[in-house]
Amino acid sequence: MPLLEIWIQAIAVSAALLLIRRLCLLRRLPLPPVGLPLVALLVWAGMGSLPLPPLGTSYRLWYAISDDLLLAWGTVRLLIWAAVELPGGLGWWSTPPKLLVQLLTLGSWSFATVLVVRHSTHFDLVGLVTTSAVLTAVIGLAAQEALKDLFSGLELQLDDDFGIGDWLEVPGGMRGIVTSITWRDTTLRTVDDYLLVVPNSKITAEIHTNRSRYGCSCDRFTIGLDYDYPPARALALLEQVVKQHPKVLADPVPRVRIKAFDESAITYELQAWQRQPGDRAMLDLRSDLLEQIWYALKREGQTIPYPVRELSRRQSAVPADLAQLPNSEACCQALAGNGVFAALDHDQISQLVAGSQLLRYGPGEAVVVEGSEGESLYHLLRGRVEVIKQVEAGRTISVRELQAGDVFGEMTLFLDAPRSATVRTLAECLLLRVGRPVVRDLLQESPALLERIASLVGARQAELDNLSQEGSEEQANVLIETMKNLFLAVRGG
Numbered sequence: 001m002p003l004l005e006i007w008i009q010a011i012a013v014s015a016a017l018l019l020i021r022r023l024c025l026l027r028r029l030p031l032p033p034v035g036l037p038l039v040a041l042l043v044w045a046g047m048g049s050l051p052l053p054p055l056g057t058s059y060r061l062w063y064a065i066s067d068d069l070l071l072a073w074g075t076v077r078l079l080i081w082a083a084v085e086l087p088g089g090l091g092w093w094s095t096p097p098k099l100l101v102q103l104l105t106l107g108s109w110s111f112a113t114v115l116v117v118r119h120s121t122h123f124d125l126v127g128l129v130t131t132s133a134v135l136t137a138v139i140g141l142a143a144q145e146a147l148k149d150l151f152s153g154l155e156l157q158l159d160d161d162f163g164i165g166d167w168l169e170v171p172g173g174m175r176g177i178v179t180s181i182t183w184r185d186t187t188l189r190t191v192d193d194y195l196l197v198v199p200n201s202k203i204t205a206e207i208h209t210n211r212s213r214y215g216c217s218c219d220r221f222t223i224g225l226d227y228d229y230p231p232a233r234a235l236a237l238l239e240q241v242v243k244q245h246p247k248v249l250a251d252p253v254p255r256v257r258i259k260a261f262d263e264s265a266i267t268y269e270l271q272a273w274q275r276q277p278g279d280r281a282m283l284d285l286r287s288d289l290l291e292q293i294w295y296a297l298k299r300e301g302q303t304i305p306y307p308v309r310e311l312s313r314r315q316s317a318v319p320a321d322l323a324q325l326p327n328s329e330a331c332c333q334a335l336a337g338n339g340v341f342a343a344l345d346h347d348q349i350s351q352l353v354a355g356s357q358l359l360r361y362g363p364g365e366a367v368v369v370e371g372s373e374g375e376s377l378y379h380l381l382r383g384r385v386e387v388i389k390q391v392e393a394g395r396t397i398s399v400r401e402l403q404a405g406d407v408f409g410e411m412t413l414f415l416d417a418p419r420s421a422t423v424r425t426l427a428e429c430l431l432l433r434v435g436r437p438v439v440r441d442l443l444q445e446s447p448a449l450l451e452r453i454a455s456l457v458g459a460r461q462a463e464l465d466n467l468s469q470e471g472s473e474e475q476a477n478v479l480i481e482t483m484k485n486l487f488l489a490v491r492g493g
Contacts, residue, residue, distance in 0.1 A: 167277035191279035192417035212277035224265030295362035355438030377409035383429030
């Protein structure tokens with residue numbers, strides 16, 4: 001074949017391969033293997049155009065066999081890509097596992113090698129292996145374990161029991177996130193960032209657990225609460241804490257159960273599902289829930305009992321930073337700075353504070369939930385909170401952030417309206433909760449205060465809603481009538 005024709009054919013085929021690879025890259029399809037075919041074309045063109053040195057017949061034969069083998073291997077690899085990998089990328093069937101592609105390539109190369117050698121030298125390699133019983137036995141015994149892992153790896157990749165990124169648990173206490181599945185073993189990343197290598201034959205031979213097979217993972221843990229705390233209230237409190245955490249899925253529904261009446265406490269079991277798999281994510285969520293449960297119990301005046309028998313009442317040692325709560329006078333000064341209560345004198349403010357509660361919340365807790373009923377407002381003494389509104393099903397936005405000195409919930413207190421937004425803590429917070437009963441007592445003692453408070457509440461609401469003067473007056477009138485029905489109706493009865 002003329003020299004020019006050889007190189008034109010080689011360049012044309014090489015350009016076609018590179019163009020196909022570029023198109024696949026743009027369309028995000030499996031890339032064709034061009035490395036081996038390009039090397040085969042280069043060797044073929046070089047051997048066809050360059051004069052060979054004066055060698056013996058046997059050496060020329062091996063040169064020819066090498067050229068034929070490279071062309072056969074490159075062609076086989078391209079055919080496997082076109083027949084197996086490309087249809088999977090086009091969606092004609094599922095993407096084939098890498099191990100299957102590697103086995104097909106290895107088997108096809110072996111078959112092509114036998115054909116090329118047999119055609120060029122008339123030497124039967126298959127017959128040599130099959131007729132040698134000793135060689136067959138040696139190969140079979142040496143490759144026994146490797147073949148077992150090979151077929152196990154092929155089984156794992158062909159099945160969909162687990163894949164890369166799943167949270168796998170195998171016998172012996174070994175578990176982690178699957179990072180790779182090769183022909184010999186499966187590697188897991190543990191919670192301590194160790195690489196755990198498990199032979200494929202061990203996974204297929206024993207029972208394994210895929211803890212994230214259905215898109216979420218579950219965690220179950222227990223906590224003991226005091227026998228004096230009614231179980232119904234304890235279940236409600238624990239369920240509220242678990243459900244309000246943003247990482248806990250609403251479906252499946254979190255569950256709280258009474259597990260046992262133990263020696264020093266009633267043991268409750270909490271079960272929650274989360275999207276992110278792995279021991280690290282599970283431990284982080286568990287830590288958040290336990291922290292928030294502690295704060296919720298403190299607000300209820302409850303503690304987690306020690307698992308010991310006490311012969312005398314234990315004196316709780318409160319940390320110094322937690323013991324420094326604002327006194328009554330400090331609360332009065334804080335509440336007096338609230339524009340809603342600007343019409344009250346010192347004695348009336350003191351009466352409100354005496355009937356209110358100091359509440360401590362941990363980071364990430366929901367103080368109020370949008371759409372829920374309530375009968376109190378909250379004055380933020382310490383910390384920061386975030387106001388969150390639901391714009392559509394499953395999507396919320398952050399409206400604003402409140403600092404110490406801000407107030408929320410006044411519309412629910414004075415108008416008996418549902419909560420208009422969810423308020424979630426961003427740090428540990430201390431709040432003063434002013435309830436409707438103490439406000440009702442105050443207004444029934446001094447009915448003249450009602451219109452003054454209604455005017456202040458209306459002005460505050462008009463400022464938030466950007467209402468005109470006329471609209472503000474109309475809203476104030478509606479507020480007065482509503483508050484009279486809510487706070488002074490009992491007086492007439």
